[in-house]
Amino acid sequence: MACAALLSVATTGALALAQLRVPAAHPRxxxxxxxxxxxxxxxxxxxxxxxxxxxxxxxELDAAAVAERxxxxxxxxxxYTLTEDEVKxxxxxxxxxxxxxxxxxxxLAAIVDGDPxxxxxxxxxxxxxGDVADPYVRACRAECMLALLLLHVEALPxxxxxxxxxxxxxCEASAEVEAVRDAVR
Numbered sequence: 001m002a003c004a005a006l007l008s009v010a011t012t013g014a015l016a017l018a019q020l021r022v023p024a025a026h027p028r029x030x031x032x033x034x035x036x037x038x039x040x041x042x043x044x045x046x047x048x049x050x051x052x053x054x055x056x057x058x059x060e061l062d063a064a065a066v067a068e069r070x071x072x073x074x075x076x077x078x079x080y081t082l083t084e085d086e087v088k089x090x091x092x093x094x095x096x097x098x099x100x101x102x103x104x105x106x107x108l109a110a111i112v113d114g115d116p117x118x119x120x121x122x123x124x125x126x127x128x129x130g131d132v133a134d135p136y137v138r139a140c141r142a143e144c145m146l147a148l149l150l151l152h153v154e155a156l157p158x159x160x161x162x163x164x165x166x167x168x169x170x171c172e173a174s175a176e177v178e179a180v181r182d183a184v185r
Contacts, residue, residue, distance in 0.1 A: 043080055045090055046146065046160040052094045053142035056101070057132045063098025067091040096153065097145055100183035104145045107152075107176035111168050118168075126165065144169060152177050153184055 052070040056063055067090060074082050082090065097104065112118050112127050124130055128141020143161050147169050150156045158166055171177070 042086075044160070045086060045093075048074060049090060049093055049146055050139070050142045050160075052090070053097050053146055054138050056094065056098055057138050057141060063095040064091075066098070067094040070094065093146070093149065096149055096184045100149065100153075100180045101145075103176065103179035103183045104148055105141075107148055107174075107180055108141070108144055110174070110176045111171055114171075115168055127168075148180065149184075153181055 048070055052066050055061065055069070056066045061069070070090060071082060071087050074080070108127060109129065112124060112129050118124060118127065125134070125137050126140055128137055128139075128144045130137040132138045132141065144165065147158045147161050147166065150158050151170050152173075158169075161169070
């Protein structure tokens with residue numbers, strides 16, 4: 001009898017514990033994921049845009065085709081699909097970079113030439129100045145070109161680039177800045 005009672009208590013306790021663990025684990029995980037201060041509800045578009053601009057810099061496809069490929073690649077991701085507004089914004093920005101590629105590269109070169117410390121310390125690659133066949137140069141150029149577009153055409157803050165580069169990219173209006181604006185109108 002004592003054994004049966006102990007077994008009953010142990011079984012009941014184990015069942016109660018199992019019931020507490022299973023149902024509580026899923027809702028708690030969902031709440032934690034939604035309240036994570038380091039993970040936004042929607043991932044930023046900038047990494048996708050930077051990758052698209054890098055592809056654009058290779059010159060194999062035009063801006064519309066590059067944007068289409070970026071949207072298709074994201075659509076294949078089961079965890080995160082773009083909203084209609086995000087698709088429009090991504091397409092618009094890739095096409096703007098494509099339309100203003102020459103003026104953006106000229107503005108970037110003017111910024112680098114205007115700061116002697118960049119060449120003195122060999123930091124040209126950090127600004128994307130160099131051969132786009134070099135993946136690091138291409139990535140930096142894509143970041144800088146997107147930042148220049150956001151800063152000088154869309155008048156938006158940029159938070160995906162380090163402060164040292166951002167300080168130089170957020171330059172005063174110049175003929176090169178106006179050429180970028182004209183190219184996207």
